[in-house]
Amino acid sequence: MKYILLLLFTVSMLFSAQITQQKWKSGEAFSTYLEKNGISQSLLKSIHSDDWQYLSEIQAEVVYYELKKDEKLIQALIPVGEEMQIHIFKDIKLDKFHFDIIPVACRDINDEVFFEINKSFYQDVKNNTRNPRLGYLLKKYYNKTVDFRKLQKNDKVSFLYRQKSRLGRPYGSAKIKASLIKTHGKDRFIFTDKDGVFYDNTSKSVAYTVEKKIKVNSGRSFVRPVKRMRITSKFTHKRWHPILKRYRPHLGVDIGAKRGTRIYATHSGKVIYAGWMGGYGKVVKISHKEGYVSLYAHQSKLAVKKGQYVKRRQVIGYIGSTGRSTGPHLHFGLYKNKKAVNPMKYVEKRSIGKKRTGIKKITKNRVVEIKNAKTNKTKLLKLVQGEPIACKWEAYTQPYDMISDRSRYEKPHNKL
Ligand SMILES: [Zn+2]
Known part of the structure; x- marks a missing residue:
């Protein structure tokens, strides 16, 4: 069976149940999951019709958690999107499973990273963030300005990013807000906005780069899927x-x-x-x-x-x-x-065949983006003048407890 035993909790109050981390199998239907765990299909009937959509939102390979006792499922927490999760749990007294949608217990971390290349770029990023994907993200952003094979020992790498933390681990997708790499005597910056990427180098101002990129972005919009929205x-x-x-x-x-x-x-x-x-x-x-x-x-x-x-x-x-x-x-x-x-x-503001509108919004965005990019540039320049920062993820560790997670919601199953 393909699962990683992450945490072996002995929850004394709840017999000796085990929490395991699993990955949702590609193409597995929710009903199949119930069947595999010996849960009656009548649970499906109890699901509100508006909630059926979430069953189709379970992404292949998504990490979810199970609480089992004697190999039998008692609770499962399966993410739908990044913020919510399907919660199925057994009411022992009634010998019946319930279905619910609850928020994922996680928090936002805004982290500052600064290190000097030591082992390899990717390894160093991983050591400093616990998220190897950030290294690949940076490489993509720096596509035009930095050759990552030519990075040398003691080159300076710094970036500001936002990441959700769940159980003391990075959760969901991370967002790099800005980055500075000092290599071959040059400062290489990138700045991002919500959906695009801006890059800058020593020769151009932040404002110039942001303006240029916004122009590129505004032409890349998605069209409306229906004429009249x-x-x-x-x-x-x-x-x-x-x-x-x-x-x-x-x-x-x-x-x-x-x-x-x-x-x-x-x-x-x-x-x-x-x-x-x-x-x-x-x-x-x-x-x-x-x-x-x-x-x-x-x-x-x-x-x-x-x-x-x-x-x-x-x-x-x-x-x-x-x-x-x-x-x-x-x-x-x-x-x-x-x-x-x-x-x-993302979709363009005009309907198909009509004139483009929404220029005002772009102008407003531009002002905000330039301001943010300038602030972040100053921050990064200050960061790299100081000492390298140790990885802070140790401090983010939080114990995980399915019971408390559940008890935040006043439901009859609290007294399990
Ligand atoms: Zn809908």
């Missing part, structure tokens, strides 16, 4: 429903339209899924450049096949109400490196 439900990572007293994330936007309305590919790419997907009904998923994936759910009819390449604005299917849906609409999702992002921040 009537949003009936917005994107949200984490939303508490005060009446239902439950969390109701919505990892996409719902667009109301008549059955049979054309659905367009938001960008060119390759169809990686075309078919039925649980609560999402008939679905098309398209993989685009730079780690983006778009998803179009509840369609009445698909117009493309898996493996096919599509152009931007090509018809890929038609509005419907398949899967768990109360009426004809498109659930449109956009993912960057497997993380759900708000599609409305």
